[in-house]
Amino acid sequence: MTTAVNPSKPDSRTGADLYLHMYRRMLMIRLFEEQVNDLYTRALMPGLAHLYIGEEAVAVGVCEALRTDDYITSTHRGHGHCLAKGASVDLMFAELLGKEVGYCKGKGGSMHIADPATGNLGANAIVGGSTGIATGAAFSAQRLGTGQVAVCFFGEGALGQGVLYEVMNMAALWKLPVVYVCENNMYNEYTHFSETTAGDILARGPAFGVPSEAVDGQDVRAVYDVAKKLVERARAGDGPSLLLVNTYRYHGHHVGDVSREYYRSKQEEQQWKTERDPIRIMGDWLVSQGLADRAALDKLHGEVKAEIDHGVQFALAAPYPSPDKVDQDVYA
């Protein structure tokens, strides 16, 4: 089970291929999440959903820099990370609807998607809860000499959890191949991060022996470039790093968070959507570089939409687990 991940050679995509692939992945996340919003609003999806819309370039830029067998840990806002790491749309939707064929047999749901085949150690509903897991996976990679790297995604809210500093310190002491990716979308739920975060985020890495960099999270190419560098650094045995990615979530903290003006202005939201949209920025760039024309992008959109629609149909049609499965999988 723990060896279900087959080591694979580093990703060989380059140039136009790579860029188009990143564009496609971002689009897939966007359309996936729009569909989640729709399912939720139509009361077809149980529980909560935290949409990744607006932040697509972060997951995609980072995960493109990873091998299939590299590890990631994710968060409550995890759909984007899972898809970027290669999860199947069908099995994701099935899990979100609590169906037996879902990634976790319906036992996990939106906040616990996990998938050994793509190195996904799991989304996590405890803020900061996966920082130890990612560091431990890096420990295994180092000890077993597999050359794998672990990426730990977390929101800037997790900067409040002391365990992050405990594990960064150990990662630095032991030179573990882990990249901590802080997604600063500026809000801990309904509270601006400046009200909860003193000092200097970028200084928090070096204080624990972890070199830090910051990057514009709406520019997938920039994210990819810096992630590539940090991942290769880790793989080369040079230890952990912290990547601070500045980004924005377009929707509410979760789907039900609709009236948001008490904590952020419509204008702020509008500005990010119109001026900083990662998919538009990348699309424009692809066209400007002659790597794709609008028609090709539209076609891509259609393909992705079809894949998403298929996933939804698949998930809606799939059966629930039978109640007698409830006490299976408690112990291995």
Add this chain to the structure above:
Amino acid sequence: MTTAVNPSKPDSRTGADLYLHMYRRMLMIRLFEEQVNDLYTRALMPGLAHLYIGEEAVAVGVCEALRTDDYITSTHRGHGHCLAKGASVDLMFAELLGKEVGYCKGKGGSMHIADPATGNLGANAIVGGSTGIATGAAFSAQRLGTGQVAVCFFGEGALGQGVLYEVMNMAALWKLPVVYVCENNMYNEYTHFSETTAGDILARGPAFGVPSEAVDGQDVRAVYDVAKKLVERARAGDGPSLLLVNTYRYHGHHVGDVSREYYRSKQEEQQWKTERDPIRIMGDWLVSQGLADRAALDKLHGEVKAEIDHGVQFALAAPYPSPDKVDQDVYA
């Protein structure tokens, strides 16, 4: 009970008085701890004892900069802090021996000396366990407008506890009047701090919005000067600070830790004792400045020794609590 501390005016000792007082306090801690060692070795003291010998200048330099009603929190190695803040030798010894008249009615023992009258919120046997308490006391001081300051003493081992960074961050956000005093005696029990601490200790404050300074912990005047500055800063409403004090414990981690050569050399110990002893350094300085002569210092030694001896006799003669007291004080 929580108001048992009477606010008092800032300490008015100056010049020679102050310096002699600091010398006396250091001596008292030294002789107290030597007596503890003796009691323990003679099996007259139950439990564990972590001696403060070698580190006296830290507690004394810092506590001299405090008002009586200022708060401190202490650690497992707490006798020095308690005495420096004004604890009675008699009641300390009584508590160490588990006697009813002890500071905690015998319920706390060496690691839990607490005393509202001197603003002592308690020694603490959990590494890092009192960082929240000190910060909370600073919170009260700010909210109640008392002008009090809280000092949080902790060993460099507590740098491993994430809660420290959580509370430093909040102290910075809320500008709380707290001074974090990190006593770096270079060892977490039997492990050198460089094996457990990555990055830069002094950088850990500013990363969380807490300005930091370092000082030679064997020079009580230097400790006092910088502590005074940071305490006044806090009292003035300018927020928290972190003071890194470099020092050394002469004895084992606890009294039973006798064969220490596997983790530190006798030579290292000898060097600190002969070249960096805080009491000798201060004594020499007092003499060189003409503030005292050797005879005066010897006399002082005799006085302090008598006080210590009295405390031991008092404690040995005092009765144990009767067993039926065991379930009192569980609830207030």
Add this chain to the structure above:
Amino acid sequence: MSMLEAATAVRELTLAQAIREALAEEMRRDPRVFILGEDIAEAGHPFKVLSGLVEEFGAKRVLDTPISEAGFTGIAVGAAMTGMRPVIDIMFGDFIGLTMDQMVNQAAKIHYMSGGKWKAPLVMRTTLGATRRSAAQHSQSLHAWFCHIPGLKVVMPSTPYDAKGLLKSAIRDENPVVFFEDKMMYRLKGPVPDEEYTIPLGVADIKREGSDVTIIATSSMVQVALGAATLLEESGISAEVVDPRTLWPLDEKTLIESAKKTSRVIVVDEGYGRYGVTAELASVIQEGAFFDLEAPVKRMGAMHVPIPFSPPLEDVTVPTEQTVADAARALCGAS
């Protein structure tokens, strides 16, 4: 419904409103009371339980914290020791693991360790309860952990009336008190008088009198037990429903008397069934009423599995009116 309640009830409040009112009244009464937690000021908490408090009391008394449960719990301990009256908000009861060291090694023990010299009068409010489709890390009922610890008190209200009266007492208490609210009960309505009142900690309440079987239930399980009692009535079985209201201090006397009266007892609690609250309550009953019992005390708690996400799975993990009624029928038939 107690006598007082019957005499003065004029309004219906939700449980959330009752809690907010208790907090507001205590904050007006005592300037030392303040609240700290995540997203509690302008946002009024994700469950909106605290809406409006920051508007009345300001940001100095309703503090948004970083996501630092251990840290702000520790700060609350220190503030409580030095003259304030903190009320900590832990958004989901599942997160209490982060606070255990502060609550158990510091808050619970400082009074004793200091020989009675310091005390830590703080309240931790948090949630319990499943069936919200929130999966394994947002659905637990972990109150048994705190019940186990000397120095702490544990409160489990089951109605708006009790919630208000107990929370006011908890805030006035000189000790650390943990106050558990079932997140599925925030919209439950019930009578709450206009007049001020408090309910002492340590006094159980008989929510329904009966003679054939005693159902001892906690928090939202009281509502389940009352529903079961109605079903049982149709089967000709008269069920008494007893709500301990506080698990520590525990009103053993009322529990044991009811057990002696009916001779058959079911205990229902939403925590995991193994090594949980039901074990203690069942033990207290068998110790106090053994020779009056017709059958062993029946325990019903959450299934010993992490709470699953999928609705058909989650629904079978907790006691329901139906399963409680079935158990009661079996118990009565089996005698």
Add this chain to the structure above:
Amino acid sequence: MSMLEAATAVRELTLAQAIREALAEEMRRDPRVFILGEDIAEAGHPFKVLSGLVEEFGAKRVLDTPISEAGFTGIAVGAAMTGMRPVIDIMFGDFIGLTMDQMVNQAAKIHYMSGGKWKAPLVMRTTLGATRRSAAQHSQSLHAWFCHIPGLKVVMPSTPYDAKGLLKSAIRDENPVVFFEDKMMYRLKGPVPDEEYTIPLGVADIKREGSDVTIIATSSMVQVALGAATLLEESGISAEVVDPRTLWPLDEKTLIESAKKTSRVIVVDEGYGRYGVTAELASVIQEGAFFDLEAPVKRMGAMHVPIPFSPPLEDVTVPTEQTVADAARALCGAS
């Protein structure tokens, strides 16, 4: 003593030596096994339980950590998920509060939440037990917290023989296992065969046969119970001593059978007596043997107070041979 033990016992080891031997054997057998904790390498742990291991296995497999219990527990979870077999050392059981989130929300649940896809085979070794004059923050027995959590297993050895066999099984187990060692028992000697053996988790052991009263005891309380049994023999009372050895999985059958046989039961555990292990064991007995019992199950645990420092106070907080024997006499006389 079991049959196997009787057949092959040739050596006496202390409990500490038995644990060290189990670790060394498993580390030789399986290169994925490693240990991490504070002061465990050259220092071999303050209790010297691990002396010599770093010399044999090197610093890559016996890791000194910072004082970061939450952090290194989290790292162990991740390492366990990805192919290693971590054994975590938590110096004192009192510090487990710092690890509860990692153990309970991560380690215990990842297998279930992932629908069986990931697993976290790790062992946490820690201590319990009072009477060491270590006061309230270094004397607790908090194992009940972990017993309450589905997904975890909890082991409580009472002899060197059991400690070795159970620890080897714990390390080979595919699940997170918490292994509690009574710090006052490290010097206890007992026979341990040269030959390799393991003891399955979930099988109780009858440490002494008897017919008048059953004493179910855990960890060091087994020794107390055996001492009490000797005292009782002098009073003409034949006591059976049953050691569950693992609290989860729990060998209910053996416990219930003994209860049925003797019809009187005392359960003894060093955790706090309220909402603790004794409540669950007593409940299991009354559920399974109610109609065979002559008297209610008697529970004996630590007094519901923080553990005091002063010797004359501390000594009255935990069950002793004398108090257990007295309780047994009362129980037998009372029937």
